[in-house]
Amino acid sequence: MGVFRFELKQYKTSIIIWALSLSLAIIFLLPIFSGMLPEDKSSVMHSLQDNPVMEAMGISAENFFSLPGIYAFLSSFLMLAASIHAINLGLSIITKEHMQNTADFLMTKPYSRTQIFLSKMAAALCAIFMIAIAYCIGGFVAMFIVTGGGFDNTIFTLLSLVFPLLQVLFLLIGVLIGVIISRVGSTLPLALGAAFGLYVTGLFSSVIHSDIVRRFSPFRYFNSDYIMENTQYDSSYLMLYIVLLVISIAASYMIYMKKDVKMVL
Amino acid sequence: MSTNVIEINQLSKYYGKQRGIEDVTFSVKQGEIFGFIGPNGAGKSTTIRTLLALIYPTSGTATIFGKDCIKEAPVIAQDIGYLPSETFFYENMKVRDLLKYAETLYKKDCSKRIDELTSRLNLDVTRKIRDLSFGNKKKVGIVAGLLHSPKLLILDEPTSGLDPLMQQTFFDILREENQKGATILFSSHILSEVQKMCDRIAILKDGRVISLENIEVMRSNAHKKIILRIPETTEIHTLDMDGVSSFEQNGTQASFLFKGDVNLLLDRLRQHQLLDILIEEPPLEEIFMHYYK
Numbered sequence: 001m002g003v004f005r006f007e008l009k010q011y012k013t014s015i016i017i018w019a020l021s022l023s024l025a026i027i028f029l030l031p032i033f034s035g036m037l038p039e040d041k042s043s044v045m046h047s048l049q050d051n052p053v054m055e056a057m058g059i060s061a062e063n064f065f066s067l068p069g070i071y072a073f074l075s076s077f078l079m080l081a082a083s084i085h086a087i088n089l090g091l092s093i094i095t096k097e098h099m100q101n102t103a104d105f106l107m108t109k110p111y112s113r114t115q116i117f118l119s120k121m122a123a124a125l126c127a128i129f130m131i132a133i134a135y136c137i138g139g140f141v142a143m144f145i146v147t148g149g150g151f152d153n154t155i156f157t158l159l160s161l162v163f164p165l166l167q168v169l170f171l172l173i174g175v176l177i178g179v180i181i182s183r184v185g186s187t188l189p190l191a192l193g194a195a196f197g198l199y200v201t202g203l204f205s206s207v208i209h210s211d212i213v214r215r216f217s218p219f220r221y222f223n224s225d226y227i228m229e230n231t232q233y234d235s236s237y238l239m240l241y242i243v244l245l246v247i248s249i250a251a252s253y254m255i256y257m258k259k260d261v262k263m264v265l
Numbered sequence: 266m267s268t269n270v271i272e273i274n275q276l277s278k279y280y281g282k283q284r285g286i287e288d289v290t291f292s293v294k295q296g297e298i299f300g301f302i303g304p305n306g307a308g309k310s311t312t313i314r315t316l317l318a319l320i321y322p323t324s325g326t327a328t329i330f331g332k333d334c335i336k337e338a339p340v341i342a343q344d345i346g347y348l349p350s351e352t353f354f355y356e357n358m359k360v361r362d363l364l365k366y367a368e369t370l371y372k373k374d375c376s377k378r379i380d381e382l383t384s385r386l387n388l389d390v391t392r393k394i395r396d397l398s399f400g401n402k403k404k405v406g407i408v409a410g411l412l413h414s415p416k417l418l419i420l421d422e423p424t425s426g427l428d429p430l431m432q433q434t435f436f437d438i439l440r441e442e443n444q445k446g447a448t449i450l451f452s453s454h455i456l457s458e459v460q461k462m463c464d465r466i467a468i469l470k471d472g473r474v475i476s477l478e479n480i481e482v483m484r485s486n487a488h489k490k491i492i493l494r495i496p497e498t499t500e501i502h503t504l505d506m507d508g509v510s511s512f513e514q515n516g517t518q519a520s521f522l523f524k525g526d527v528n529l530l531l532d533r534l535r536q537h538q539l540l541d542i543l544i545e546e547p548p549l550e551e552i553f554m555h556y557y558k
Binding site: 111 | 317321338349354371409
């Protein structure tokens, strides 16, 4: 309990700022974007057919000009920001003991490494979920403002859940990088690089229509077109997601348990 | 009284191919202050960090309180106080909050002890760690290491950064802890402090224990340093007897190291005309250098 509470407290301000800014962003952006929906979609849609930008974004023109489509589109952008936060959180929660040289302090206390690792994981997940919940509430409020309540709850829920699902995976990617290179000079550039790298990989996969490349970008695991058309997640990618999740947490745990705590120099 | 608190058995640690320690074997008895000396890079910290399960040994075993120090590290940690050579804490925390955090990690109410120690060490608990000087951070480390009244204290070059007055206070606190029954493992490269504090010492060189001795025995086995002042006309050259080494004559002064029966030496010296004689116990430094030759 001690480590968990301590960690959560350390991230308190950052959690509040991220939760507020992401939820406010969707509350303001969704009505603005939906206000720009054209009365007659067909002509715009026709001109956007096979538009390379839409293709890169991985959303069809038809879905783009619907409210859930706009929600998914905005979410994918905000998700980029949230992914940077998640990777950075995963990285920092693991590496900060080494960066601040506090590992000696923490790891000589009557806490097993398993306990420390699990407490840190629990705190990070808690932080992620608080932000995700705030975002989903924001999304709900925004949808409510625009429609007055008449929207497909299932699709909304499925689209909204993509947010925490991806956050968790990015968090664990951050943790995995953190346990492998425990001394990173600064976590943010690394998090930015990793997030943008994966995002661009996703854009690239859509442009070249490659399912192989798509597997390398978690941003594309939960395709919004697929969700809107089938009211479910693409099961093959869901499987891949779960496998990656399990592998990264198991690998992180094993490395964390075995690693020597480097001497303070 | 003779139960061993720490038992280290052929402990080795390699960092890849680089040697950390090799075949280190020694034990620390309950209630003793055990010195652990050697120059930088000899493996003192490696040994200590293995004892604390911060790093894992390549081979060999170590037990503390009869428990395996790697497998049962969290249980053992409850009764260990550790003071690293350089203390680092969460920079943006206040001293008081940090000590509270340490307290919760031990799941023990230590507020009285914290108050007592901070006032004795003159430590301002309302300040942020980042605003503290090196010496003050060290004091935080001392309090954090002692607040739970541990049965075993592991100190890795603990005095660096403390002014002489604080060092004295710190040594006083250590002695009190020792009298209360705490065992102390004290690593240092400053011999005078080891000499002052410890009952037994282990000397480490290049990752190996090269000597394990009682400090009294070590001193009595050691050489005496003898300095003679002689009239200008006299020439002693060499004293020509067993036990004399490093003989040097420089005008009216001659000095040498002697190991053996002092009566024989005095008999031999009586044959010469002397102005003055000085017999010194060589400082541990010199004994130490002798081991490093």
